[in-house]
Amino acid sequence: MRQSRYFLPVLKETPAEAQIVSHRYMLRAGMIKQQSAGIYSWLPLGFKVLRKLENIVHEEQMRAGHIPMLMPTLQSADLWRESGRYDDYGEEMLRITDRQGRDMLYGPTNEEMITDIFRANVGSYKDLPLTLYHIQWKFRDEIRPRFGVMRGREFYMKDGYNFDLTKEDALHAYNRHLVSYLRTYERMGLQAIPMRADSGPIGGDDTHEFLVLAETGESEVFYDSAVTDISLGAREIDYDSHDQCRAIMEEFTALYARTDETHDEAVFNQIPQARRRVARGIEVGQIFYFGTKYSDPMGATVQGPDGKPVPVHMGSHGIGVSRLIGAIIEASHDERGIIWPEGVTPFHVGIVNLKQGDSAADAACDSLYAALGAHGLEPLYDDRKERAGGKFATMDLIGLPWRVTIGPRGLEKGVVELTCRRTGESEEMSPEAAVDRLVQIYAPHRVSGL
Numbered sequence: 001m002r003q004s005r006y007f008l009p010v011l012k013e014t015p016a017e018a019q020i021v022s023h024r025y026m027l028r029a030g031m032i033k034q035q036s037a038g039i040y041s042w043l044p045l046g047f048k049v050l051r052k053l054e055n056i057v058h059e060e061q062m063r064a065g066h067i068p069m070l071m072p073t074l075q076s077a078d079l080w081r082e083s084g085r086y087d088d089y090g091e092e093m094l095r096i097t098d099r100q101g102r103d104m105l106y107g108p109t110n111e112e113m114i115t116d117i118f119r120a121n122v123g124s125y126k127d128l129p130l131t132l133y134h135i136q137w138k139f140r141d142e143i144r145p146r147f148g149v150m151r152g153r154e155f156y157m158k159d160g161y162n163f164d165l166t167k168e169d170a171l172h173a174y175n176r177h178l179v180s181y182l183r184t185y186e187r188m189g190l191q192a193i194p195m196r197a198d199s200g201p202i203g204g205d206d207t208h209e210f211l212v213l214a215e216t217g218e219s220e221v222f223y224d225s226a227v228t229d230i231s232l233g234a235r236e237i238d239y240d241s242h243d244q245c246r247a248i249m250e251e252f253t254a255l256y257a258r259t260d261e262t263h264d265e266a267v268f269n270q271i272p273q274a275r276r277r278v279a280r281g282i283e284v285g286q287i288f289y290f291g292t293k294y295s296d297p298m299g300a301t302v303q304g305p306d307g308k309p310v311p312v313h314m315g316s317h318g319i320g321v322s323r324l325i326g327a328i329i330e331a332s333h334d335e336r337g338i339i340w341p342e343g344v345t346p347f348h349v350g351i352v353n354l355k356q357g358d359s360a361a362d363a364a365c366d367s368l369y370a371a372l373g374a375h376g377l378e379p380l381y382d383d384r385k386e387r388a389g390g391k392f393a394t395m396d397l398i399g400l401p402w403r404v405t406i407g408p409r410g411l412e413k414g415v416v417e418l419t420c421r422r423t424g425e426s427e428e429m430s431p432e433a434a435v436d437r438l439v440q441i442y443a444p445h446r447v448s449g450l
């Protein structure tokens with residue numbers, strides 16, 4: 001993308017309404033625009049990151065054997081009356097009446113709708129196990145929408161639902177989700193710690209929240225610092241293996257890590273003092289096993305092996321896709337702006353032309369731009385007639401992890417400059433070497449772009 005043709009409305013001033021750094025930078029980098037409290041337009045740069053995260057979520061869900069679909073944002077109140085949640089859900093639910101006087105609502109989540117789809121279409125235990133998911137906009141009329149996309153009223157969420165014949169199979173689905181979520185967050189350059197939590201309005205006994213540690217997080221968390229040493233890394237995962245998924249779940253949840261809702265001071269105090277941590281975190285996902293809470297009242301049964309109808313065991317599993325953008329920025333920024341992890345960056349590399357209009361500099365930028373594109377990398381080329389200082393400031397603010405700077409002086413020596421946003425280190429090299437290096441850097445971060 002040539003910046004002269006892009007729509008990147010960066011702000012010089014720090015917007016007064018933004019209290020935390022991710023909100024400030026998202027506004028300043030021209031990623032979002034507030035339309036009303038907790039409701040945002042996604043401007044091109046923000047939309048690009050949102051799509052990247054969405055693609056990573058899809059890839060990892062499909063890898064785990066989960067099936068994508070799409071349910072509508074508007075739902076009929078009748079479904080929610082069947083489960084009993086229409087009255088229970090409270091003021092967070094946006095209720096709407098259509099012209100026929102029918103009660104509708106903007107979905108805050110989809111347990112009822114998916115259970116309805118299931119009962120209409122699945123009749124036999126032979127069709128199980130089944131996990132369906134979608135990534136769709138949700139609405140919760142939060143009393144205090146704040147921190148930009150972090151606590152929105154309209155937000156983008158992946159929600160998945162498993163249907164199993166037995167509790168044992170449903171617990172495998174729970175573990176499988178836990179593992180696939182760990183992979184998802186790691187690919188986004190984040191450490192998200194599963195913590196035992198409270199199930200709230202979704203219900204059920206077993207639930208873990210995934211928390212990214214950040215001072216600005218809304219949740220108070222208590223944990224053994226040794227949990228931050230564990231990561232999934234590149235290990236091979238067989239999502240059909242109950243044993244492997246259970247072992248990974250146990251490995252990641254054995255140490256003490258809880259939100260304030262489930263915190264137990266006595267157990268916490270048994271951790272060696274040097275490893276006790278009280279901190280704050282951003283909840284970027286939650287998984288639930290709730291058994292037959294929805295299948296019982298809504299009649300979602302299958303014919304079991306003995307021919308008798310049995311209610312299915314279910315769980316639901318959510319990732320806050322739009323919130324994750326805020327969480328990533330909270331975890332990865334400096335005083336100059338955002339620092340995107342390679343896996344989620346909106347453009348792979350920025351090209352800064354130090355002397356727009358200089359024929360050698362322009363030609364070198366054009367050819368680098370083409371060479372990167374030929375390798376499937378997406379550069380943002382600042383081809384505007386601006387001062388170099390202003391171009392650098394914008395690149396730093398929008399946070400592309402790599403920048404190539406090209407000017408007449410370097411070109412006389414046959415070199416360009418490759419700069420790492422995170423460390424600030426620069427290296428001179430030929431344009432070809434810069435392309436090779438970038439191809440190498442991004443090789444592990446390719447997303448299929450479904």
Ligand code: 5CA
Pocket residue numbers: 108109110111140142149150151152153154155156157158159160202283284285286288316317318319320321322323
């Ligand atoms: N049905 C279940 C699982 S699919 C469910 O709704 N879970 S949830 O309530 O925990 O939401 C899933 C994730 O959505 C949360 O972990 C959080 O990351 C994100 N989320 C929830 N509320 C908001 C909000 N107001 N703004 C942005 N993200 C939110």
